[in-house]
Amino acid sequence: MEQTVIFPSGSVQYFHSVQLEELLENYKGRDIIFLTDSNIAALYPQFFAGKKTVVILPGETNKNLNTIDDVGRQMLQYEATRNTLLLGIGGGMVTDITGLAAATYMRGIAAAFVPTTLLGMADAAIGGKNGVNSGVYKNMIGTIRQPEFIAYDIRFLKTLPDDEWSNGFAEIIKYACLFDTELFETLSAKNINWFKTHSDDLQSVINTCVYWKNKTVAEDEHESGMRKLLNFGHTAAHAIENLYGLPHGKAVSIGMVIAATLSEQLTGFGADDTLRLKKLLMQYNLPISYPIDSKKAVDILKMDKKRNNNTISYILLNNIGIATIKALPFDILEKAIETCALQYSREQ
Numbered sequence: 406m407e408q409t410v411i412f413p414s415g416s417v418q419y420f421h422s423v424q425l426e427e428l429l430e431n432y433k434g435r436d437i438i439f440l441t442d443s444n445i446a447a448l449y450p451q452f453f454a455g456k457k458t459v460v461i462l463p464g465e466t467n468k469n470l471n472t473i474d475d476v477g478r479q480m481l482q483y484e485a486t487r488n489t490l491l492l493g494i495g496g497g498m499v500t501d502i503t504g505l506a507a508a509t510y511m512r513g514i515a516a517a518f519v520p521t522t523l524l525g526m527a528d529a530a531i532g533g534k535n536g537v538n539s540g541v542y543k544n545m546i547g548t549i550r551q552p553e554f555i556a557y558d559i560r561f562l563k564t565l566p567d568d569e570w571s572n573g574f575a576e577i578i579k580y581a582c583l584f585d586t587e588l589f590e591t592l593s594a595k596n597i598n599w600f601k602t603h604s605d606d607l608q609s610v611i612n613t614c615v616y617w618k619n620k621t622v623a624e625d626e627h628e629s630g631m632r633k634l635l636n637f638g639h640t641a642a643h644a645i646e647n648l649y650g651l652p653h654g655k656a657v658s659i660g661m662v663i664a665a666t667l668s669e670q671l672t673g674f675g676a677d678d679t680l681r682l683k684k685l686l687m688q689y690n691l692p693i694s695y696p697i698d699s700k701k702a703v704d705i706l707k708m709d710k711k712r713n714n715n716t717i718s719y720i721l722l723n724n725i726g727i728a729t730i731k732a733l734p735f736d737i738l739e740k741a742i743e744t745c746a747l748q749y750s751r752e753q
């Protein structure tokens with residue numbers, strides 16, 4: 406199924422439920438450089454054999470400007486021109502690198518994404534944000550620029566490790582908390598094994614997230630308002646990811662619990678709803694606490710893009726499915742992170 410989604414800066418073609426080899430047939434006349442990581446290149450050699458391919462090292466520690474530089478050099482060796490399409494096939498790390506490399510090569514060439522992780526399909530590949538990390542600071546250097554197309558071939562998920570399924574569900578649970586009580590109920594009634602064996606249900610959950618992300622980004626592409634909501638769970642997560650090297654999804658899971666605890670204090674979010682959220686996260690094998698050094702975390706958060714003097718713009722929940730943004734003083738945030746660390750030591 407094809408769908409065109411219109412954003413202020415341009416439109417993106419969505420190809421849902423495709424087989425990648427068939428889709429590529431339609432692009433035969435086009436100069437394409439494939440970009441992937443070494444895990445995907447090894448698992449799916451059929452997509453890259455005989456093609457101009459740039460293979461990067463996987464992992465968050467390689468999501469930096471050095472990798473962008475390497476990609477640029479290899480594109481030059483392949484004699485990429487302004488008409489070349491840079492096609493990223495991989496998880497959120499690969500699609501972020503692809504987007505930024507394409508945005509900067511010769512001041513901008515076309516990019517397209519084929520997400521291969523659940524997290525990439527439900528979130529990272531969508532919305533045009535492409536960033537790399539700078540030292541401990543997450544996604545500090547980047548652009549907002551839409552790809553030409555995003556194609557979904559969920560067969561890739563057959564090789565996805567269990568841990569990456571959990572990471573993907575963290576972002577899916579985020580959409581349920583922000584916008585969609587029905588999605589929250591659906592997820593509560595099922596688990597990872599169910600979705601692994603019921604591809605229609607999985608596709609439907611992914612499509613729901615695609616809908617919510619596109620709707621939000623179409624209304625506020627440059628994150629001056631509504632798009633900020635998508636940072637639910639992410640502010641604390643960025644500090645946790647960088648201090649402890651936790652995968653994005655797991656850090657977001659802990660970040661959502663911190664945000665729910667803060668919501669109880671600041672918006673009247675129900676304690677029973679925090680419990681429902683924790684139960685759901687555990688159902689998807691996600692952590693709900695961590696021994697975070699709250700001072701170090703807050704020091705990192707003081708460099709966050711959402712800081713404003715002594716407060717930080719924080720996404721809280723009024724209810725499951727209804728979110729709000731509040732200016733949060735750093736000392737209150739530090740206390741909530743401490744509570745999360747205390748909870749961890751109680752659970753041990």
Ligand SMILES: NC(=O)c1ccc[n+]([C@@H]2O[C@H](COP(=O)([O-])OP(=O)(O)OC[C@H]3O[C@@H](n4cnc5c(N)ncnc54)[C@H](O)[C@@H]3O)[C@@H](O)[C@H]2O)c1
Binds near residue numbers: 528563
């Ligand atoms: N741009 C955005 O809007 C946005 C949103 C959310 C997350 N992100 C970014 O996305 C990244 C996380 O993405 P991710 O969770 O997809 O991680 P990832 O890209 O690092 O992939 C996780 C691991 O899974 C492997 N992998 C990927 N697909 C596979 C498959 N089909 N089979 C087997 N192994 C596979 C990868 O090689 C890697 O080792 C972070 O850098 C995060 O900042 C970006």
